[in-house]
Amino acid sequence: MSAAEVHAESAESAETHVVDEDSLDIELSKDKIFHLLQTPRRRHVLRYLKDHEGTIEMRDIAEQVAAWENDITVQELTSDQRQRVYIPLYQSHLPKLDEEGIIEYNQSRGTVTRTEIANQLDRYLSTDDESDNVDDDTDDEIQWEAYYLGISVFSTILLAGSVLGAPVLATLPTVAIGGSIVAMFALVTLAQLASERSEK
Known part of the structure; x- marks a missing residue:
């Protein structure tokens, strides 16, 4: 493969991760919101991203979610506890949130960025965390x-x-x-x- 082809493929790959600015105006239905928040791990991810700005390492998210699930600190986590959370986030939950435009998930780099659309879930997330649970x-x-x-x-x-x-x-x-x-x-x-x- 020539250098030009490699550059073209890289550019095409990068374009797939660019968020269409028009999509930021999308209004999520309540059914869609409740579907996205029905899984505790997705709620934990959004809770974490709500408190952290910019691009976040997926590893950091997985560790904090694992700590919350086991009611311990990140430092107390075992390798198995980390792995049990990391794999489902990597394979399922983060791609789902990315697909719906809630986050920008670069799977190859292992980075996650919260989008403006995620703001629509905040009030439901707060209610869920503080009272529903x-x-x-x-x-x-x-x-x-x-x-x-x-x-x-x-x-x-x-x-x-x-x-x-x-x-x-x-x-x-x-x-x-x-x-x-x-x-x-x-x-x-x-x-x-x-x-x-x-x-x-």
């Missing part, structure tokens, strides 16, 4: 507390029935009743852990 977390806690309370009540009934000689329960061995109670608590605990991990 709190409400969601509270709802989840109430849900799991209800499960644990239900098992506690049911376990009390089983034990009381066994001690008082209820027709069916009196025939069951104490070990079977105790084992059932332990198994119920274990299943709910495992379900809660699996739910929390899937949300990450």
